[in-house]
Amino acid sequence: MTGKDKIPATPAIRVLRDKRVPFSPHPYDYEEHGGTAVAARALRIDEHAVVKTIVMEDEKKNPFIVLMHGDRQVSTRNVARLLGLRSVRTCDPKDASRHTGYLVGGTSPFGTKKNLPVYIEETILGLPSIYINGGKKGLLVEIKPQALTDILKPTVVNVAVAGA
Numbered sequence: 001m002t003g004k005d006k007i008p009a010t011p012a013i014r015v016l017r018d019k020r021v022p023f024s025p026h027p028y029d030y031e032e033h034g035g036t037a038v039a040a041r042a043l044r045i046d047e048h049a050v051v052k053t054i055v056m057e058d059e060k061k062n063p064f065i066v067l068m069h070g071d072r073q074v075s076t077r078n079v080a081r082l083l084g085l086r087s088v089r090t091c092d093p094k095d096a097s098r099h100t101g102y103l104v105g106g107t108s109p110f111g112t113k114k115n116l117p118v119y120i121e122e123t124i125l126g127l128p129s130i131y132i133n134g135g136k137k138g139l140l141v142e143i144k145p146q147a148l149t150d151i152l153k154p155t156v157v158n159v160a161v162a163g164a
Contacts, residue, residue: 010135011101011111016143019151023141026131030105030138036070039140043131047071050140051124051132053107055096055116058085063099064117065109067124067132067148072160079119079159106137109152118154125149125156 007013007025016023028042040047050070056079057063066074080088090096093104101113109118109132124130125145132148134141148154 007134008136008139010108010139012108012133012135013111013141015110015151016141016147019147021143021147021151023143023147025134026140026142028138028140032105039131040070043140045131049127049130051130053109053133055091055099055104055107056088057091057095058083058088061095063091063095063114064119065112066157066159067109067118067120067154068160069121069124071163072121073163075159075161078161079157082157082159102133102135103137106133106135106139108133108135109148111135118148118152119157119159120148120152120154121160122156122158123160 026043031038036047036050036052040050047070051067052070054066056066068074076088096104099114100107127145129142130145131140131142
């Protein structure tokens with residue numbers, strides 16, 4: 001591996017290595033606001049297998065993470081109902097960065113600055129493998145979905161709606 005190809009030791013990568021989770025790094029050319037569609041196209045993978053890490057907050061500004069398929073959106077109404085809240089929303093990028101230690105576009109659920117509750121879309125767990133952010137813009141790691149439950153202990157939810 002050359003210096004350019006070297007995988008950075010992000011907090012997420014360190015967690016995966018510390019927990020002995022088998023993973024394959026997949027760097028790609030990041031495009032600002034390109035989202036999972038750009039990553040899927042660059043890596044020639046199904047966008048449904050790309051899992052985005054969305055930092056959200058409740059009406060009291062308590063943060064949490066929702067893991068969602070790249071080609072789906074989170075129904076904030078369903079999340080709020082599930083959590084017994086009036087409303088939830090996506091965190092402001094500065095707040096998301098403060099909570100996780102990652103820049104938006106490079107947010108991983110692994111190795112976050114604060115220990116945040118994690119919710120995972122149920123159908124993600126049925127995939128043979130997933131691609132999730134490795135803690136840096138332009139870096140996805142391929143892992144088995146079971147690693148998410150083993151490390152993050154997420155709450156399984158059904159809050160997806162069509163669209164990316």
